[in-house]
Amino acid sequence: MSAGRLLSVLLLLQSRGRMPARGIADELGVSVRTAYRDLTRLQAAGIPVYAEPGRGGGYQLLDGYRTRLTGMSESEARALFFAGLPGPAADLGLAAEVTSARLKLLAALPAGVREEAARTAAVFHVDAPGWYREPERTPYLPLFVDAVLARRAVDVRYRRWRAPQEVERRLRPYGLVLKSGVWYLVAAAESRVGTYRVARVLDAEPSDERFDRPQDFDLGAYWSAYLDGFETRRYTGAATVRLSPRGRGRLPDNVPPEVVRAVEATARAVGDDGWVEAVIPTESTEHACGELLRLGVDVEVVAPPELRQAMAAAVRALVGVYGNP
Template sequence: MSAGRLLSVLLLLQSRGRMSARGLADELGVSVRTAYRDLARLQASGVPVYAEPGRAGGYQLVDGYRTRLNGMSEGEARALFLAGLPGPAADLGLAAEVTAARLKLLAALPTGLREEAARTAAVFHLDAPGWYREPEQTSYLTLLVDAVTKQRAIDVHYRRWRAPQEVHRRLRPYGLVLKSGVWYLVAATKNRTATYRVTHILEATLTDEHFDRPKDFDLGAYWTSYLDDFRTRRFTGTATVRLSPRGRRRLPDNLPPEVVRAVDVTATAIGDEGWVEAVIPTESTEHACGELLRLGIDVEVVAPAELRQAMADTVDVLARTYGSARGQRRPAHPPATPTGTTPQTCT
């Protein structure tokens, strides 16, 4: 039984008055039978729900019954949407508000629903950052929260990937997105709406300029579109590779999911030892070289020629750096590139 769904039933009856079981089922995306069970559970928990028979009948609350969140502050109301996300709430400076909002929400529920909500909270926990890395330090996140909620422009000094690497921008923040433990700011300039990694903001100042967030702007829809565009722009080429059985097993732990899917779709068997040949998407020669080297001897690049050459050059430099003969000592410094050659090694 979902405590969240029971609360939704309660709030629907409170806000809309009389509703049929079919109407509740349609709103909640469940079967009519499930809606009947939810209504019975509400009655059993002490909520005064009664049925009115007839064609115009339905279920409704006893007149005067209200579920109230008494004393909810603006900050607590905002934090309520992060009640299940203690880590991100702390990042946003709302840890105390989340705790207070949850306590007031629990206090406002009937006893049965309160116990159900407590049991649910006890068995789910979100840890947003990925493995093998520390959470990012977001010095200006609290300031950005103020800018987003109060619709005030900010002046930022920002570090980006392409030249010039450091730029100054006036931004009108539309929202914040948490992706795999990394915070991103979605904001508008004079010319366009763009995405900024919060940890790349070197300086930020809240200005006195107020702006109106477009009424038709949908943060979730924008982010979905941004991700689709990013994937399209990210992979600009392809490579043909050969993988051993072990190399294919190691793919999910070492390369992006797009590469894994491409191998699954295009792999064809070669030889009798389980090797396959496949076509994978690539970002650039340098990037693909670095990623594929993680698989060591379990991968061979067939094409394009520049990627195969970059792999060979990198392996050659590594062999000379560490000594190709067993027992040979590692040189104090990496060997110099022979005069007149420019290996396309990946870094």
């Protein structure tokens, strides 16, 4: 039996009023049988819980009864930051703490304010991951949460893009960032601070080493600078393209925002039919070819020659697949 769960049942009844056993069970993630058992134990402990039979009935507290046991634990207070983000809270291993902290907050509010808070919570929902992508598996994320808070170094085996792909590092975690549904760890390794995609950590083990995070380190400022530098590192080339009005309209759904902004900044008309010519940043010939092919006949590559040739080769290959014998 969990004393914490019994307190959660009590606070749930205090903040919500009458609730069926099924509703209590669903809210706390337990079976209906467990909910009935917890309600019986509350009654045995002298808590004035009574059942209202019939349709629309359920369990509720005697009018006027309120508990003062609303003190929050350290982990629950920490979880308040994620109270509106159930997905990320679950990733971090804080789902239970978020539920408990939310119940304690609601129980401590006056009735009118509590109802307004409940109405507000019911009309906002955050879904961090982007479209067309499964959420990444991050089994070591809770470990990194503990390491960040305890300032404990972690030994990891990490898979990166360049060779050698698998490397071993001792990381001193400074913070965690959630970007478009993807978790990143910002950590010091050797003499520099770097960014690591948590889903690419193949193995992680806490070390005995403790460290002090620099007092002047600002996670938000670091991340903004990292994103600015990422674009510079990512786009190493440029291409001149021509776009039809339809192709220009389809850009936001097919290419990154940086490419869309480049078109808006450099587009110039090349005739009376609405076509424009613009200069866009590119990562590589292969990558640019794959992105631009999504626009079909609504885009023409003017330069560089190697990208135009790659597009032509891809189109010839498609003709070979779909053309008539």
